[in-house]
Amino acid sequence: MVPPTIRLLALLALGLVYATFSIRHQPPGIARLLMSLPVMLLFTMVPLQLQESVIISGSLGFLLGWLGNFKLLAYSANRGPLAYPGLRAWQWLLFLLLPYFPAKRSRTAARAHAVILSLLCKVALAVGLTFFLLGPLAVTYRVLRHTGYALYVWLFASILLDTSMPLGCVLLGHIELQPAMDKPFASVSVREFWGRRYNQIVSSILKDTIYDPIMDGAWVAVRGTLNQKRSPSGAAADMNAGSCANTAQVPLEENSRCNSNLPSSLRPPDAGVVSRRRPVIAAAAVSNIVASASLPLEDRDGGGGMMHRRVSEGRRLIAVWAAFAVSGVMHEACMMYMCHNRLEGSFGMMAFFLLQPLIIVAQDNTVAAVSELFPERLRRSRAAVMLQIVVTLALVLLSADRLFWIPFESCRVDERGLAEAMGAFRAVGNWYDGLAVRFRVLV
Secondary structure: OOOHHHHHHHHHHHHHHHHHHOHHHOOOOHHHHHHHHHHHHHHHHHHHHOOOOHHHHHHHHHHHHHHHHHHHHHHHOOOOHHHOOOOOHHHHHHHHHOOOOEOOOOOOOOOHHHHHHHHHHHHHHHHHHHHHHOOHHHHHOHHHHHHHHHHHHHHHHHHHHHOOHHHHHHHOOOOOEOOOOOOHHHOOOHHHHHHHHOOHHHHHHHHHHHHHHHHHOOOOOOOOOOOOOOOHHHHHHHHHHHOOOOHHHOOHHHHHHHOOOOOHHHOOOOOOOOOOOOOOOOOOOOOOOOOOOOOOHHHOOOOOOOOOOOOOHHHHHHHHHHHHHHHHHHHHHHHHHHOOOOOOOOOHHHHHHHHHHHHHHHHHHHHHHHHOOOOHHHHOOHHHHHHHHHHHHHHHHHHHHHOOHHHHHHOOHHHHHHHHHHHHHHHHHHHHHHHHHHHHHHO
């Protein structure tokens, strides 16, 4: 009798072989989408078979049920990381299975040594946070518990997405990869938090599958929207041309060149001010998906040209709302995997993500109104930047406190996940103790 896990792995292997030799050779469009459906169904079903562990089912639901399926959906339209030019079969499979995305232009690419050091620090922080969340303070005080949950989700997502990154940096050395996080705790606005700093892997896939097709007015990418190769020298040129990175180090007004393509309701103060030194070629990050390359979303041309096409603010807002809505739906789906294959029912996560565009509009308009009351020097001060960071984190945490954590607690995902994490830490500790004993015996 073959164990269920072995059967599942064999079925997954067959699906990947099918994807490599069938899907890759189909032309973009309906034919490629239809050929992708069996693999998408397989990716959806795999997490349903591993319900013993909330961590395993949730991780596979995210990596396969969400990212894997959306990568195939984007590839059907000739978009996304799988459509990166020149990929060999094994590289294509790596992009499909692992959370790899080519680095966005004007962004710092992942570096193996930096990722490893970051992972070690985050694992140590996760161990300490696990003990805290199981302690009396977190159990007694809701605010402390939910703040700890927010840190834990950030740490877990970072570890899950970055664990395979050093391997990717080695095997895909000619392709610079996108880091998952970019200091989300340093965001000066909710817009920047979702668009440029928190979980850029999800940001990228939502952009490829939701935002770009709506903005382009076509599902299948035409010439001008294909992925571009990004070499190290090209990355340096992008940084010189229109970098909008590390925005937390300067006041919000100084990032206006990154936001010239936004509708007025979503622009930060002075978003229309253009730098005299550099042309404005960087697109703003909006919501959970619009963190983009150093070319405007409506003007990109992967073939080297430019498509000058006006896009209405209405279409842009629809694309933003649609991306947030899809993010909410997929978070509910991932929660279903962790809730024994049933919907939790409160739809708090869906409400949380639908609320974020309203928070973005309210915050940006408030900052624009208040900034008119103070001189420019004061608006550019370090204290002003720190205040924006504190307000941004408060807005995200408070909205999550009332909505996002409801499914976690009603399904006891928090308790089960912490118990599994503690068990894993103890198993590692016992293994280390046994190894130390054997070493002392040998000596």
